Amino acid sequence: MLELLVGFATALRASGISCSQSELIDASQILGEIDFLNRDELRDSLRSAMVKDPLHIEAFDRLFDVFFSLRSFDSAESEDDPGNPKEGDYQDDIDLTDFLAKALLQNDRDKLSRYVRQAVSRFGGIEKGRAVSGLYYAYRTLRQIDLDRLLALLEGALDLESGSDFDRKLHKLDAKRLIDLLKAQVTKEVTELLVEDRGPVAVAKTLAVTLPEDIEIVRASREELARMQRTVEPLARKLAARLAQKHRSQNRGQVDMRKTMRASLSYGGTPVELVTKPPRPHKPEIFLVTDVSGSVASFSRFTMQLVFAMSSQFSKVRSFAFIDEVDEVTSYFNSASDINEAMRLVNTQAKVVWLDGHSDYGRCLESFWERYHSDLTRRSSVIICGDARNNYHSAKPEVLKLIKGASKHLYWLNPEPHAYWNSGDSVISSYAQYCDGVYEVRSLRHLERFITEAI
Amino acid sequence: MIRNDWRDHERLQGIEVVADSLRTVGYLPSRQIATTVYLAARLAKPILVEGPAGTGKTELAKAVASFAQAELIRLQCYEGLDESKALYEWNYRKQLLRIQADGAAVEGLEQKGGWSKVGQDIFDEEFLLERPLLHAIRSRESSVLLVDEVDRMEVETEALLLEILSDFQVSVPELGTIVAESLPLVFLTSNGTRDLSEALKRRCLFLYIDYPTQERELEILSAKVPGLNSKLAKQIVGFVAGLRSLDLKKSPSISESLDWTRALLEMGIVTLEDSSVPDTLHLLLKYRTDVEAGIKELTSSDRG
Ligand SMILES: Nc1ncnc2c1ncn2[C@@H]1O[C@H](COP(=O)(O)OP(=O)(O)OP(=O)(O)O)[C@@H](O)[C@H]1O
Ligand SMILES: [Mg+2]
Numbered sequence: 225m226l227e228l229l230v231g232f233a234t235a236l237r238a239s240g241i242s243c244s245q246s247e248l249i250d251a252s253q254i255l256g257e258i259d260f261l262n263r264d265e266l267r268d269s270l271r272s273a274m275v276k277d278p279l280h281i282e283a284f285d286r287l288f289d290v291f292f293s294l295r296s297f298d299s300a301e302s303e304d305d306p307g308n309p310k311e312g313d314y315q316d317d318i319d320l321t322d323f324l325a326k327a328l329l330q331n332d333r334d335k336l337s338r339y340v341r342q343a344v345s346r347f348g349g350i351e352k353g354r355a356v357s358g359l360y361y362a363y364r365t366l367r368q369i370d371l372d373r374l375l376a377l378l379e380g381a382l383d384l385e386s387g388s389d390f391d392r393k394l395h396k397l398d399a400k401r402l403i404d405l406l407k408a409q410v411t412k413e414v415t416e417l418l419v420e421d422r423g424p425v426a427v428a429k430t431l432a433v434t435l436p437e438d439i440e441i442v443r444a445s446r447e448e449l450a451r452m453q454r455t456v457e458p459l460a461r462k463l464a465a466r467l468a469q470k471h472r473s474q475n476r477g478q479v480d481m482r483k484t485m486r487a488s489l490s491y492g493g494t495p496v497e498l499v500t501k502p503p504r505p506h507k508p509e510i511f512l513v514t515d516v517s518g519s520v521a522s523f524s525r526f527t528m529q530l531v532f533a534m535s536s537q538f539s540k541v542r543s544f545a546f547i548d549e550v551d552e553v554t555s556y557f558n559s560a561s562d563i564n565e566a567m568r569l570v571n572t573q574a575k576v577v578w579l580d581g582h583s584d585y586g587r588c589l590e591s592f593w594e595r596y597h598s599d600l601t602r603r604s605s606v607i608i609c610g611d612a613r614n615n616y617h618s619a620k621p622e623v624l625k626l627i628k629g630a631s632k633h634l635y636w637l638n639p640e641p642h643a644y645w646n647s648g649d650s651v652i653s654s655y656a657q658y659c660d661g662v663y664e665v666r667s668l669r670h671l672e673r674f675i676t677e678a679i
Numbered sequence: 680m681i682r683n684d685w686r687d688h689e690r691l692q693g694i695e696v697v698a699d700s701l702r703t704v705g706y707l708p709s710r711q712i713a714t715t716v717y718l719a720a721r722l723a724k725p726i727l728v729e730g731p732a733g734t735g736k737t738e739l740a741k742a743v744a745s746f747a748q749a750e751l752i753r754l755q756c757y758e759g760l761d762e763s764k765a766l767y768e769w770n771y772r773k774q775l776l777r778i779q780a781d782g783a784a785v786e787g788l789e790q791k792g793g794w795s796k797v798g799q800d801i802f803d804e805e806f807l808l809e810r811p812l813l814h815a816i817r818s819r820e821s822s823v824l825l826v827d828e829v830d831r832m833e834v835e836t837e838a839l840l841l842e843i844l845s846d847f848q849v850s851v852p853e854l855g856t857i858v859a860e861s862l863p864l865v866f867l868t869s870n871g872t873r874d875l876s877e878a879l880k881r882r883c884l885f886l887y888i889d890y891p892t893q894e895r896e897l898e899i900l901s902a903k904v905p906g907l908n909s910k911l912a913k914q915i916v917g918f919v920a921g922l923r924s925l926d927l928k929k930s931p932s933i934s935e936s937l938d939w940t941r942a943l944l945e946m947g948i949v950t951l952e953d954s955s956v957p958d959t960l961h962l963l964l965k966y967r968t969d970v971e972a973g974i975k976e977l978t979s980s981d982r983g
Contacts, residue, residue: 242877244881246881247881250722250724250884253722254722257717257721258694258714265694265714268710268711268714269714269718271711271885272715272726272884272885273718273884273885276880276881276883278729278730278871278887278889386910388950388953389952389953390914390951390952390953390956391914393921393977394914394917394921397921397924453926458871461873462872462873462874465872465873469833469834469873490772561927561928561969561972562925562927563926564926
C-alpha cells in the first residue's frame with residue numbers, strides 16, 4: 225500500500241501538484257486511521273492531505289482513479305464476472321439506452337456501472353498493450369450509445385412526475401446532469417480497464433493530466449477552455465489581492481505626525497502609538513488593445529476577462545478590440561452580465577472588421593493612435609495582445625513609437641510559442657523594439673506571471 | 680508533550696460518528712467534511728477550510744465546538760490585524776497609572792527599589808491583555824480555535840500564526856514561555872482571495888467546501904426550515920443548482936437559498952411557477968445583472 229502511495233505522489237508531482245515530503249508522511253499516517261479498503265474513505269482522506277488548491281482537485285481525482293482502481297480494490301466483493309450479462313440485463317443495443325436510462329433515473333450505482341462495463345467491453349474496442357490515454361475508447365463507446373435518445377428518455381420520464389413549464393426546465397437540467405454522470409462513468413470504466421492491462425504508472429503517464437493554468441490557450445479543446453474558464457475568476461481575485469498588497473507595501477511607513485501627537489495626549493504626551501498615514505494607492509490606467517480574430521480569440525477573451533475582473537486594482541480600464549479595424553469595447557464589459565454576453569457583443573456590435581476580417585495590425589494601431597492618443601497620459605499602461613501575424617500588410621511600427629512616447633508603459637502579449645515568432649507573416653520583432661516588454665503568454669500561468677511582474 | 684484530548688473524544692470516534700455528531704447540532708456534513716474533521720482530531724492537525732461564501736465554513740467550526748461542548752475561541756482576521764490584536768498586548772494605560780500611583784505614594788522612585796522593581800510590577804499577568812491566540816494556548820480544557828478569513832490578514836501576520844500552529848507555545852519576553860496543555864482543534868477559513876503561504880498550507884489538512892449537492896441541500900433546507908413541503912424543496916434546490924451553473928457574479932450560497940425558502944413560505948407560495956419566481960429572485964441574487972440573467976434563464980425555452 226505504501227509503495228502505491230509513493231507512486232501516486234510521484235504522479236501527482238509529475239502533473240504539477242506539489243505534494244511535499246511532509247504531506248506524503250501525513251498521507252501515510254492517515255492510512256493507520258482509516259479503513260483504507262473503503263475506496264471513498266481513502267479518496268476523501270488522501271485528498272485532504274495531498275491537495276491544497278481547489279483547482280487541483282479534479283486532476284487529483286483522475287489520478288486517484290488510476291492508482292486506486294476499483295478492480296484492484298474490491299475484487300473479492302464482485303465474484304461473478306461483471307462483463308457477462310445477467311438475468312434481466314439488456315439483450316441488444318436498442319435496449320441498452322433504456323437500461324442506462326433506468327439505472328440513471330433510479331440512481332442505482334451498481335446497475336449503472338454494470339451496464340457501462342458491458343457497453344465499454346462491447347463498443348470501446350480496447351486494444352491491449354497500446355499506450356493511449358483512453359479518451360479515444362471512451363469516445364468510441366459514447367458514440368455507440370444514442371445520447372440524444374437517452375436525453376429524451378430521461379426528460380420524458382422526469383416530466384411524467386410533474387409537468388408545469390417551470391418543472392420541465394428543471395428536468396432538462398437534471399437530465400443533462402445525468403448524462404454527465406454517465407460520461408464520467410464511461411471514462412472511469414475505460415481507465416480501469418487500461419490500468420488492469422498496463423498498470424497505474426504507465427496509464428498515468430498517458431493521461432498527462434494538465435492543470436488548467438498550464439493548458440496552452442490557443443490550442444485548447446472546448447472542454448479544456450471550460451476548465452480554464454472556471455479558474456479565471458479565482459485567479460483574478462488572487463492577482464487583485466497581490467497587487468493591493470504591493471501597492472500597500474509601497475506606501476507604508478509614513479508617520480502621520482498630527483494624529484500621533486493627538487493619540488499621545490492620553491499617555492501624558494508620550495507618543496506610545498505611532499499613527500501612520502493611510503496608504504495612497506497609485507493605481508495604473510489600463511488600455512487593453514486586443515486582436516479578436518479567430519486565431520487568438522480565446523486568448524483575447526481570457527485576457528480581457530481577467531483584466532476586467534481585476535478592475536478594482538486599476539484607476540481605469542479601457543478595452544479596444546480589433547481585426548482590421550479597431551473599436552472601443554469598454555462599455556460592453558461594463559454592461560454585460562457575464563463574459564459570454566460581453567464577447568457576444570464584441571463580436572456582433574463592435575466595428576472590428578473593415579475589409580476582409582484578416583488581422584491588419586498596422587492599420588489598427590494607426591487608427592487607435594489617431595482616435596485615442598489624446599486620452600493617453602503618463603499614468604497609462606498600454607497592453608497590446610496578439611500574435612502580430614499581419615497577413616503581409618504594412619506593419620507601421622513607427623506608430624508604436626508614438627504610443628510608447630505618450631504613455632508610461634507599453635507591453636505586448638503574444639500567445640504564440642517563442643519559436644514561431646517572426647516566422648511567416650509574424651512581425652513581432654519590428655514592434656518589440658518600442659515595447660517595454662514582449663511576453664510570451666501561452667497559458668494562464670504566463671498571464672499571471674506577466675501581471676505580477678509588470679503591473 | 681502537549682495533550683491531544685481530541686483524539687479520544689467520544690463524539691469523534693470514526694467518520695460516521697463525526698457525521699452524526701454534526702447532524703445533532705444542525706450541521707449537515709458531506710462525507711468529505713466529516714472525514715477531514717475526523718482526521719484532524721486524530722492527527723492533531725489544523726484544517727484549512729476554503730470555499731465560496733456562505734457554504735458553511737465558519738458554521739462548521741461552531742458546530743464542532745457545540746457538539747463537543749468545547750469553548751469556541753475566534754480570531755476574526757482583517758487587513759491590519761497584528762500581533763497585539765491576535766496574540767497579546769500589554770495594557771499601557773494601566774501600566775502608566777500604576778507608575779503614577781507608585782510615584783505618588785512614595786514620592787520618588789529611588790526609595791521603592793528603583794526602576795527594576797516597578798519594571799517587575801508592571802509586567803505582571805495583571806497587565807497582560809490576552810488575545811485569541813494566547814487564550815487558546817492557555818486554555819486548560821480542549822478548545823476549538825477558529826481563525827476566520829485568514830486570507831484577509833497580511834503575510835507578515837501569517838508568519839506569526841504559522842509559528843504558533845507549529846509549536847503551540849508563545850514566548851512573552853517579560854514572563855517566559857507559555858506552552859499549551861491541551862491542543863486546540865484549529866479551523867482556518869479562507870475565501871481564497873489570495874495565496875496563503877506554502878508553509879501554512881503544508882501544515883494543515885485541506886478541506887474544500889463547494890456548493891452542496893442537491894441531495895445535501897435538500898437535507899439542509901428540510902432540517903432548517905420547518906413546514907417545507909418536499910415538492911417545493913425539490914424545486915428550490917433544482918432551480919438554485921441551475922443558477923449556480925450559470926456564469927454569475929455571485930452564485931447563491933446555502934445562506935441565500937435558506938433566506939429564499941423562508942421568504943417563499945412567508946408569502947404562502949407552495950409551488951414554484953414561471954410567474955412567481957422573478958418577483959422574489961432578488962432575495963437569491965445580489966446583483967441586478969445576475970437577476971436579469973436568472974430571469975433570462977427562466978424564460979428561455981431551452982439551453983444550449
Ligand atoms: N452543512 C450545513 N448545514 C446546515 N446549515 C448550513 C450548512 N452549511 C451552511 N449552512 C448555513 O449557511 C449559513 C452560512 O454559513 P457560514 O456563515 O458558515 O458560511 P461561510 O462559508 O463561513 O461564509 P463566508 O465565506 O461568507 O464567511 C449558516 O448560517 C448556516 O445556517
Ligand atoms: Mg465565514
